[in-house]
Amino acid sequence: MGTRRRSAYRKPLLEQRGPQLRWAMGSEAVGLEVLSFEETLGKEVVEPGLCAGCGACVLNCPFWVLGLREGKPELLEECPACGVCAYVCPRYKLDLPSIEGFAFGRARKPDEEFGVVRKMVLARSRDPDVLAVCQDGGLVSSLLIAAIENGLVDGAVLSGIKESLPHYPDVRLARTRKEILACAGSRYSFAEKLVIGLGVAGGFWLARGDKYAFVGLPCQIQALRRMQMLPNPPVDWSEAIRYAIGLFCTETFTYDGLRAYLAEHGLGLANVDKMNIKAGKLVLRLRSGEERELPLEPLLEHRRDGCRTCSDFSAELADISVGSLGLRGWNIALIRSGRGEELFSAAEEAGLIDTRPVEEEPRVLRVLRRLTRSKRRRAEAVARARSGN
Structure with a gap:
């Protein structure tokens, strides 16, 4: 796995964003391997569909170059390769x-x-x-x-x-x-x-x-x-x-998938007061007071x-x-x-x-x-x- 020097990025970013980036002065300072988002999470987590969508990489990116789109991280600017995103990801080399x-x-x-x-x-x-x-x-x-x-x-x-x-x-x-x-x-x-x-x-x-x-x-x-x-x-x-x-x-489940599955049974999420999963069934308590049970298996495609x-x-x-x-x-x-x-x-x-x-x-x-x-x-x-x- 390759690494990338960050000196080309560090100075202009620090000048632009000031002391809030003091922690990101160098991966050497925080003890992390210098790795880019593209080389780690992009290639080994996001592209293969392993991403949990937790957002830890976005929260902890000290250069603010990551955002969430449709539940997955994406680069907003060129990655300075600090290695922090890989360190906090639950899907990347979890020890x-x-x-x-x-x-x-x-x-x-x-x-x-x-x-x-x-x-x-x-x-x-x-x-x-x-x-x-x-x-x-x-x-x-x-x-x-x-x-x-x-x-x-x-x-x-x-x-x-x-x-x-x-x-x-x-x-x-x-x-x-x-x-x-x-x-x-x-x-x-x-x-x-x-x-x-x-x-x-x-x-x-x-x-x-x-x-x-x-x-x-x-x-x-x-x-x-x-x-x-x-x-x-x-x-x-x-x-x-x-x-x-x-x-x-x-x-x-995806929100759109859950909504579509309920619609197949003539139900809308706005009509549901409470949901539970018990014994292979999706158990719904409707706002009307009625209780409905739907098979869970078809929902698994979502x-x-x-x-x-x-x-x-x-x-x-x-x-x-x-x-x-x-x-x-x-x-x-x-x-x-x-x-x-x-x-x-x-x-x-x-x-x-x-x-x-x-x-x-x-x-x-x-x-x-x-x-x-x-x-x-x-x-x-x-x-x-x-x-x-």
């Missing part, structure tokens, strides 16, 4: 043992099929406000409320619904119980700018030391961890983002391309990973780190959640194992097909 060592103090053991896990437990919210709006057990909302009300964080970066488009995921920075509740529920289209939204949190950390929680899908958690491992960045992402809560994910190569079902790099796995009114939580234990304990001690042993629902572990293996097999099959083997 799991190294990231696990950073996040958890050790890599997973051979028998840890779900990644590093300190504790596995079933949990649900006890908060009536949360239970009135939550998707399943309301655990994520209760964790965030506990973090804010106990002063552990100043807010949370998560997805909400765009006001002008029904069920279109948008970025939210929530600082209050009311704002957390407004973001409750699952979205099955991808929040393309969620990681870019971390930039707002990073700005508040720089300005006044604010700390935040982040709720994201596995690929977005991977991007966050790589950002936290950046050497000497302007924003210390490990301090700015105190807790990473990951959501179980098989895949997400799966986002980047999801086909993802092997992480249970957000294996999060501090706490949360899913439902068919449970009614409960969540399963995989607590992976010391920070995760701290956050979970805060919610317990505040009386915001109930818990019970995961052993009470042995079926849940079977489902977790099946979905974990299935997603890995799918990613391996796609990789083999792309390589021609």
Whole structure:
């Protein structure tokens, strides 16, 4: 893989954009290999259709030469080849043992099929406000409320619904119980700018030391961890983002594809109050109060391309990973780190959640194992097909 000298670009860019580029004075200064976007992400991630669409490369480009177009990064100006975009990408040379060592103090053991896990437990919210709006057990909302009300964080970066488009995921920075509740529920289209939204949190950390929680899908958690491992960045992402809560994910769908699929069944997104996926069905609760079930299989043709190569079902790099796995009114939580234990304990001690042993629902572990293996097999099959083997 070739490299490119940046001296031809560095001086005029610095003169034009001033001290905000002090971190990008040279890849030597931050300890990164000098690589261009074209040589790395352009050729090895975007062109083959592997891009997760997380936006970490755009957020962290110190020269501001990247933008997002249709959920994928593109060059707006000539790339100065600093290597930062490749370093933060969750689809480019992801070194799991190294990231696990950073996040958890050790890599997973051979028998840890779900990644590093300190504790596995079933949990649900006890908060009536949360239970009135939550998707399943309301655990994520209760964790965030506990973090804010106990002063552990100043807010949370998560997805909400765009006001002008029904069920279109948008970025939210929530600082209050009311704002957390407004973001409750699952979205099955991808929040393309969620990681870019971390930039707002990073700005508040720089300005006044604010700390935040982040709720994201596995690929977005991977991007966050790589950002936290950046050497000497302007924003210390490990301090700015105190807790990473990951959501179980098989895949997400394009917004247009989801809308078209519902239209085939005479439904519009504006008519849908809540969506869920259970036992191979897309379960819809309409605003009229009616409940509809549609087969999930035909919707899979609208799966986002980047999801086909993802092997992480249970957000294996999060501090706490949360899913439902068919449970009614409960969540399963995989607590992976010391920070995760701290956050979970805060919610317990505040009386915001109930818990019970995961052993009470042995079926849940079977489902977790099946979905974990299935997603890995799918990613391996796609990789083999792309390589021609």
